[in-house]
Amino acid sequence: MEWLTQHVLEKYNFWIAMTIIIVGLTATIVKENLLKKIIGLSIFQTAMFLWYVSLGDVGRNILTTWGLKTGTPAILWEEAAEKGYIYVNPLLNVLMLTGIVVSAATTAVALAIVIRIYQKYGTIEEDEIIEKEKEFEREGVM
Amino acid sequence: MTQERRAYKRDVVIEVTTSLIVPLILLFGLYVMMGTGGTGGGFQGGTILAAGFILYITVFGVDKGREKVPESVNAFFLSFGLFLYNGIGWLCILFSLATAQWLNMPAFWPVTEFTGVAGARSFLIAYMISAGIGLTVMAAFVSQYFDLAMKEDDEMEGDEG
Amino acid sequence: MKLPAMKPLTISGLITALLLIALSIYVVEDLPAFGDENSPANKYMMLFTVDADGLAENLDAGILPSKIKTQIEDMGFNKEENYPTLEEGNYRIEWSEKGAFEGGRRSEGGWEVLIHNGEIFYNEPLRYYFVKEGNETFTIYRYNWPVRVNEKTEEETATINAVTAGLADYRGYDTMGEETVILTGAIGVILLLRRRGRL
Numbered sequence: 001m002e003w004l005t006q007h008v009l010e011k012y013n014f015w016i017a018m019t020i021i022i023v024g025l026t027a028t029i030v031k032e033n034l035l036k037k038i039i040g041l042s043i044f045q046t047a048m049f050l051w052y053v054s055l056g057d058v059g060r061n062i063l064t065t066w067g068l069k070t071g072t073p074a075i076l077w078e079e080a081a082e083k084g085y086i087y088v089n090p091l092l093n094v095l096m097l098t099g100i101v102v103s104a105a106t107t108a109v110a111l112a113i114v115i116r117i118y119q120k121y122g123t124i125e126e127d128e129i130i131e132k133e134k135e136f137e138r139e140g141v142m
Numbered sequence: 143m144t145q146e147r148r149a150y151k152r153d154v155v156i157e158v159t160t161s162l163i164v165p166l167i168l169l170f171g172l173y174v175m176m177g178t179g180g181t182g183g184g185f186q187g188g189t190i191l192a193a194g195f196i197l198y199i200t201v202f203g204v205d206k207g208r209e210k211v212p213e214s215v216n217a218f219f220l221s222f223g224l225f226l227y228n229g230i231g232w233l234c235i236l237f238s239l240a241t242a243q244w245l246n247m248p249a250f251w252p253v254t255e256f257t258g259v260a261g262a263r264s265f266l267i268a269y270m271i272s273a274g275i276g277l278t279v280m281a282a283f284v285s286q287y288f289d290l291a292m293k294e295d296d297e298m299e300g301d302e303g
Numbered sequence: 304m305k306l307p308a309m310k311p312l313t314i315s316g317l318i319t320a321l322l323l324i325a326l327s328i329y330v331v332e333d334l335p336a337f338g339d340e341n342s343p344a345n346k347y348m349m350l351f352t353v354d355a356d357g358l359a360e361n362l363d364a365g366i367l368p369s370k371i372k373t374q375i376e377d378m379g380f381n382k383e384e385n386y387p388t389l390e391e392g393n394y395r396i397e398w399s400e401k402g403a404f405e406g407g408r409r410s411e412g413g414w415e416v417l418i419h420n421g422e423i424f425y426n427e428p429l430r431y432y433f434v435k436e437g438n439e440t441f442t443i444y445r446y447n448w449p450v451r452v453n454e455k456t457e458e459e460t461a462t463i464n465a466v467t468a469g470l471a472d473y474r475g476y477d478t479m480g481e482e483t484v485i486l487t488g489a490i491g492v493i494l495l496l497r498r499r500g501r502l
Contacts, residue, residue: 030316074465105488178462264461282489
């Protein structure tokens with residue numbers, strides 16, 4: 001019982017982020033449409049950012065207070081010292097900012113590749129592409 | 143060939159609203175891009191600026207969008223932003239004799255006698271580094287959107303290899 | 304009851320999901336709790352524990368006892384690996400009250416070791432180690448990077464935005480590389496999609 005409260009209830013951010021990671025990664029593997037695979041990859045990357053940034057939140061404890069004390073973002077104003085605010089860890093936000101923009105740029109490159117595949121084969125489904133590829137090999141068109 | 147490539151009928155409400163709100167989006171993006179006086183930063187401001195241009199292209203069509211953001215202006219901003227940031231970075235590496243310290247750049251500026259070292263670093267963060275990041279990110283996203291949305295004249299002709 | 308025939312892709316996806324669930328149950332015991340102020344990612348990291356024989360008088364007088372000092376240097380925080388050394392006259396010991404509020408964090412009662420690091424432009428002592436008293440033992444902690452950022456960002460760079468100062472000033476070279484990645488992404492889309500003499 002103590003293992004349950006200590007490792008499951010206090011770390012609920014990890015379980016939520018892990019669920020979305022598993023959903024995104026399974027979608028990338030299982031689905032056959034190429035566009036759905038790209039969407040699964042984007043879901044996976046977004047859940048990773050959520051998990052990493054939530055490590056730095058300060059002042060939240062589910063067992064003592066229901067979110068009455070929270071951390072403020074790391075903008076260092078002078079009035080925060082009088083009111084008793086505690087700052088959030090800024091290093092984690094810094095490392096994930098560049099990751100967000102890079103993931104958007106690589107999604108655009110993946111979509112450009114899908115457009116090229118559609119122009120050559122005429123379809124996006126994966127099993128039809130494999131059949132057409134075998135036909136091209138037999139007939140010698142390349 | 144010279145007909146309009148539209149898939150929907152023109153709507154007055156959408157066009158008037160967009161032409162009123164796009165300058166405000168660009169002004170807000172410029173404010174967010176200088177990130178030293180409050181929230182903001184280079185990446186955040188650059189994506190807001192790109193969102194303004196993408197909204198204009200979506201509503202009015204690709205041809206009219208090409209008149210506002212021609213190819214030469216797009217390529218200029220794409221390389222100018224990288225030139226600003228990488229120029230300062232490689233100068234710092236050179237002057238600190240490859241020990242990679244950012245502090246040496248304010249050290250030999252004559253400006254630091256007036257503002258101090260902290261003021262010179264804040265000037266570098268706000269006006270050179272953030273502007274460099276913002277311009278490159280805006281130009282990259284607008285150029286990617288143009289390529290994905292533009293239809294060439296003869297496609298699906300067969301395979302070229 | 305017979306299961307319907309599944310494609311090989313579905314089977315491999317289910318195996319991946321099961322492996323990830325098992326891995327997450329194995330890993331969850333090492334993670335810090337949500338909202339913990341004193342976890343290693345946010346404040347400090349525990350080094351070792353020492354019996355309190357008569358060390359409290361040395362710490363009140365301002366001298367670090369040699370038992371703690373040799374053990375810190377044995378762990379690897381010595382001069383060969385470019386860490387600041389604990390020589391005479393180089394450090395200072397202060398006592399901070401429990402519940403005192405400075406720099407955006409609440410301090411617990413203990414002694415703090417400040418080392419004069421000798422940086423190029425700002426010659427002020429920085430907090431490095433923290434000694435806390437338990438029941439007849441002393442625990443030694445070492446502060447991490449967020450403590451320094453929340454105290455010193457306003458002085459060293461005249462910006463109040465700690466996130467942009469961390470991106471553009473303390474970690475500037477990482478961002479320089481990431482911007483080149485974005486430029487390469489834009490060039491990649493141009494090369495893939497423009498074929499009929501528009502390049």
